[in-house]
Amino acid sequence: xxxxxxxxxxxxxxxxxxxxxxxxxxxxxxxxxxxxxxxxxxxxxxxxxxxxxxxxxxxxxxxxxxxxxxxxxxxxxxxxxxxxxxxxxxxxxxxxxxxxxxxxxxxxxx
Numbered sequence: 602x603x604x605x606x607x608x609x610x611x612x613x614x615x616x617x618x619x620x621x622x623x624x625x626x627x628x629x630x631x632x633x634x635x636x637x638x639x640x641x642x643x644x645x646x647x648x649x650x651x652x653x654x655x656x657x658x659x660x661x662x663x664x665x666x667x668x669x670x671x672x673x674x675x676x677x678x679x680x681x682x683x684x685x686x687x688x689x690x691x692x693x694x695x696x697x698x699x700x701x702x703x704x705x706x707x708x709x710x711x
Contacts, residue, residue, distance in 0.1 A: 628679040639687035641680075644695045644709045650676035 624636070643649075650673040655662040661669065684691060695708055 628676070628683060635686050635688050637688055638690040638692065639683055640692040640694070641683055642694050644693055646695070646707045646709045649709045
């Protein structure tokens with residue numbers, strides 16, 4: 602078993618969240634703690650909100666009920682949480698031009 606030098610070991614902390622430095626995370630619940638600047642990267646149309654293809658043998662999808670998981674609704678809620686978490690600035694990026702043809706792309710629907 603190899604041991605790492607003391608200079609390369611991580612410092613034990615309770616949480617590496619909200620330390621005053623840059624925090625990178627995904628849009629997941631419970632990340633809506635207020636921050637001065639919130640940057641949302643890659644909110645391209647067709648990618649956000651997610652469109653989940655359902656399997657043909659998915660019996661739950663064949664008969665949906667209130668309260669079932671819906672990825673598009675969850676993504677919109679996560680976007681709202683991120684918007685509310687921004688206290689000073691909100692930066693939203695998306696791919697505005699197609700990489701191959703340079704045609705304009707629409708912004709995401711939310």
